[in-house]
Amino acid sequence: MRTFIKLAIFLAAALPCLASAATYQWRDDAGVLHFTDDSDRIPERYQKRVTETDSAAAEKGAAPAQKKQEAPAASDASGSAAKPAAQPVAATTRAKLEAELKRLKEALVPKKEELSRLQHKWMVSKGRTPTAKEIAEFEKKRAKGKATYADNPYVNKSPLSSTIPARVAYRNKLEEVQKDEARVAQLEQELQALK
Incomplete structure (x- = not known):
């Protein structure tokens, strides 16, 4: 036992x-x-x-x-032992840059649409859409040479309405789009340098 x-x-x-x-x-x-x-x-x-x-x-x-582990294929005698270690780092860097570039390009499409909408809003806030009667009266005065700035029916004369908020929103979005476009150009250059 x-x-x-x-x-x-x-x-x-x-x-x-x-x-x-x-x-x-x-x-x-x-x-x-x-x-x-x-x-x-x-x-x-x-x-x-x-x-x-x-x-x-x-x-x-x-x-x-x-x-x-022994490699099945013989490596060249020029000392390419550093290449396999560097290759994954370059591939990782390339993958990160490509992912960021793709994300920025996809995000730019809705940002540009928003920029267009904000520009339209700003332009609309600068003026107004007059009625047919107001346009006819303005054209008569203009034909006689008596039309003034105050008579122009396209200008918004209300002291309560301001174009400033629409203009600020447009300028902020424009700055954001330009910054993203600059980053896209930079990423494309970096990817071109990695090739």
């Missing part, structure tokens, strides 16, 4: 060592980190970027022993 207990304790202690398997990790073109314990699930195009982590060392709290 003692031998059986000793054997069971030995197997229980040795079981984690026997069951330990390697964990593989790699970054894709978008910079996303992937993990798997099955080397067959690693896409071929990321084979060069895979690092193998010993899970038994990680479980014990020690620093994980990482070793580069």
Whole structure:
């Protein structure tokens, strides 16, 4: 019975060592980190970027022993070891810039529509739509050469109405649209430089 207990304790202690398997990790073109314990699930195009982590060392709290998995294709002798590390960073930067550019372009469409609406509101608040009778009277006075600014039916003469709020809203929206357009141009230049 003692031998059986000793054997069971030995197997229980040795079981984690026997069951330990390697964990593989790699970054894709978008910079996303992937993990798997099955080397067959690693896409071929990321084979060069895979690092193998010993899970038994990680479980014990020690620093994980990482070793580069052998690449199926030979790398050129010019020292392109820095390229795989830099490539995901450039791809991530490109993806962020493209996402921001897309978001800004989509947001500009409703902003420009709002700008057009605000400009129309401002123009309408500057004047008024006269009736046919008022237009006829103004044209008669103008034909005689007696029309004055006060006679013009298109001008809003009410002291209670002001064009200032409409003008301020238009100018604020115009400034916002111009700022977004400048940022779009800057992003397009940055993306062009990354090519």
